[in-house]
Amino acid sequence: MKPAPFAYERANSLDHAIELMGVEDARLLAGGQSLIATLNMRLSRPQLIVDINRVPRLDHITSSNGQIEIGALVRYAQAERSADIAAHAPLIAKALPFIGHPAIRNRGTIGGSIAFGDPAAELPACFVALDGEAVIAGPSGTRVVKADAFYKGLFESALTPRDVLTAIRIPMATSETRTAFAELARRHGDYAMVGLAATARAAGKALSDVRLVFFGVGTTPVRARTAEAALAAGDVEAAANAVATDLDPPDDVQATGAVKRQLAQVLLKRAAGELMEAGS
Numbered sequence: 668m669k670p671a672p673f674a675y676e677r678a679n680s681l682d683h684a685i686e687l688m689g690v691e692d693a694r695l696l697a698g699g700q701s702l703i704a705t706l707n708m709r710l711s712r713p714q715l716i717v718d719i720n721r722v723p724r725l726d727h728i729t730s731s732n733g734q735i736e737i738g739a740l741v742r743y744a745q746a747e748r749s750a751d752i753a754a755h756a757p758l759i760a761k762a763l764p765f766i767g768h769p770a771i772r773n774r775g776t777i778g779g780s781i782a783f784g785d786p787a788a789e790l791p792a793c794f795v796a797l798d799g800e801a802v803i804a805g806p807s808g809t810r811v812v813k814a815d816a817f818y819k820g821l822f823e824s825a826l827t828p829r830d831v832l833t834a835i836r837i838p839m840a841t842s843e844t845r846t847a848f849a850e851l852a853r854r855h856g857d858y859a860m861v862g863l864a865a866t867a868r869a870a871g872k873a874l875s876d877v878r879l880v881f882f883g884v885g886t887t888p889v890r891a892r893t894a895e896a897a898l899a900a901g902d903v904e905a906a907a908n909a910v911a912t913d914l915d916p917p918d919d920v921q922a923t924g925a926v927k928r929q930l931a932q933v934l935l936k937r938a939a940g941e942l943m944e945a946g947s
Contacts, residue, residue, distance in 0.1 A: 670706035677718040681725075681804055681831060687717045688829045689806075695719055695831065697740060698775040700767070701783050725778070725833060730755055734836045736802075739778025744769070746777060755839040758797055758846040758866060762789040765848075768856045781817075782832045784824050784887065787858040789850070791818065792882040795890065796864040799837040805830040821886035843869045847938035850883075851930050853921075859883045860921040863934040867899075867942045874899055874942060879906075879935065884916035884927055894935060903939045907932045 678684035687693060694713040696702055697720065705711040719725070725740040728751050735755045737746065743763055746752050753760045766772055766780075766789055780790040781801065794801075799814045805827060812825045819825065826832060840846070850862030862882045867874040877895040880888045891913035897906035916927035 668707050668709060671709055671712045673706075673713050674715045675718065676715060677720075678722050681722055681833065684717055684719050684722055684831050685804060685806055685829060687715065688831070690715045693717055693828070695782075697779040698742065699779075700771050700775040701779065701785065719831065727834075728752065730839060733839050735839050736834050736836045737777050738834050739776060739782075739832050741777045743772035743775050743777070747772065756797070756837055757840055757844070758793050758848060758864060759790070759837075761846065761848040762793050762864065765789055765850055765852075765855075765859075765862075771856075777835065778832045781835055782824065782826060784818055784822055786821065786886055786888065787862075787883040789848075789859075789862060789864070789882065792862060792864040792880045792888040793848070794835060794837070795888045796866045796878045796880040797837040798866075798878065799835050801825070801832055802834040802836065803830050804833050809833075811836075815890075818887040845869055845874065845942045845944075847941035849934045849937050851934065858921070861916075861927050861930040861934060863931070863938050864888075865938040865942060873901055877942075879938070881910075881914060881931055881934075883921070884914050884931060889914060891931075891935070898935075898939055898942075903936060906939065907935050910935050 676687050692713050693715040696716050696718045725738045727738040728749050729736050747763045784791050795814045801812045803810050817825050845867045847865040850859035852859045864880045866878045868876040877899045879891040879895050882888050893909040893913050894906040897909050910931045911928050916924045918924050
């Protein structure tokens with residue numbers, strides 16, 4: 668199919684982009700890996716497309732004050748090659764190879780994935796698991812929103828129609844940081860039936876600050892809080908059993924809710940083993 672008619676503007680600055688987004692029913696274009704597909708299927712019918720690809724200073728990866736900041740226009744492929752991501756954001760590094768295929772990773776952007784908030788996507792779950800924060804620019808200035816408060820519902824977030832996500836910030840990994848990532852898909856590059864992004868802090872031989880965030884099981888990334896507490900207590904079986912109550916996945920074209928719960932338990936056990944390994 669072909670998209671419905673729309674106007675196109677290329678923003679030359681962040682302020683210009685925010686101004687253009689004042690048009691009713693405008694949409695931002697960054698990597699376009701989700702937007703172009705929805706346009707072609709006429710699931711999206713915006714009046715205006717605002718291209719931000721030439722807005723300066725949105726493709727940086729920097730580290731300071733115990734945080735790594737990833738600009739919204741950083742491509743997946745750029746992040747995959749980044750030594751800073753590998754060293755300071757190992758969960759992101761583990762997740763990136765699971766995203767689509769090389770052609771998609773060459774164009775898709777970190778900020779686009781976080782802002783779009785596809786509940787079956789890898790990076791929104793990683794963002795929540797890492798207890799990150801979103802840097803958002805809008806008509807009233809810049810504000811920061813924590814990941815736990817960012818996603819509101821299916822494709823709904825803290826972003827207003829005139830906001831531009833400019834970067835995300837996540838805590839830099841330390842020697843105590845433990846991370847795990849796993850997903851189950853029919854083929855590599857397909858959307859996962861179920862996925863899990865997990866972080867914890869090593870506390871001697873135990874774990875603390877456990878965050879287990881599942882994707883593909885709801886309208887947003889879902890934290891399994893009862894399972895988190897059980898895993899922090901060192902009981903992997905109890906944590907796996909708790910997943911059945913923490914999650915209530917709907918049936919979809921990928922699998923039934925019951926199958927998704929069972930797969931989630933499998934992933935939790937895999938992730939638990941990885942989190943408990945020294946230096947993971």
